[in-house]
Amino acid sequence: MGGNAYDRIDQAGVLIHQYGPHYFRTNSRRIIDYLSRFTEWHDVSYVLKSFTQDRYWSFPINLNTFEELSGQSSETEQFEAWLNDKKVPIAVPANSEEVIISQVGWEFYKLFFEPYTLKQWKRHPRELDPSVCGRIPIRTNRDNRYLTENFQAMPQQGYTALFENLLAHTPGIDLRLGVDFEEAKKKWNYKHLVFTGAIDEFYDRKFGALPYRSLRFEAESFDREQLKAREPIAGKPGFWQPTVQVNYPDQEIPFTRIVEVKHVTGQQVDQTTIVREYPKDWTPGEDPYYPIPAPDSLAIYQRYSALAAQEKATSFIGRLAVYRYYNMDQVTGMALAEADRLIAKYGTNL
8 A cells, every 4th residue: 555655664663655755845835734634744854864985974065064074173154165166167057967067066975976977877878858957956044954944743553544534535536455456447437547657658658668776675673772782873873874864976886875764753662673775777667766767768758758648548647657856745745636636527427
């Protein structure tokens, strides 16, 4: 239930996100009000770090990162002057390499962005859309937060509980899991279909398979005694690492990040669980995690999108259906907007 947003209590008693971390944030009052009908919230501020050159760095890049690089105390004006000297003047960045070097120059790009992107996407940043690296903020103050939205929180009891409450409060929903899509279309009649799967799979990949990146997750749990030795690194008792997420850009390390979601769930337990994420090639039949935003994949998607635009009783929404990276609040907003459209078209008796 809930697809990739599914979470659960593992054998160590720790609430984990089964398919990678889901950091909820939004500036939309409508989205907050809607989801708050089904959950209470645990307020949080998401803080990340990057581990390279055998040390932890403040990330995204900010004034603290600059001080870590220079080894001396600095002010915003000094950092801005340094950036102005290092930046490559590019008026309209055409790819992810250009969008970063135009903001921070080559040194930070080589330290944090190029090696991580090569490992995560198996493509060079100059082959990827500017949005891939451009979504990472660059700051000249001391704001260590990963995200800046006004509302940053986790569902108090987790995402699965949110979905259970949503279903319990919404009459007329019949949930079926583990059902083959083609069999379902033959078995059940419908007035309108909302499709959130991979758009190329919907059309039997007639124009070829769209490329995706997949992931392998490796979890490891620690008890209270094991965590005592980690306190100098984590900075507080009961945790394995200093922040919810630590990125590992170095090529010789096979995983891209370690996530310890207990930092942001608010769960009070002595144990903790970390999850290492290993990027991998995707093949049909595996879970497609990330659409690849690059010119070649976009060209394929546009052919499928043209077919989808002709469908009279089918809506394509969600990350896989429109082959684009979306945050959780954006997908929620997309769903609410589509619901408005369908209610206007059909009324409430679908």
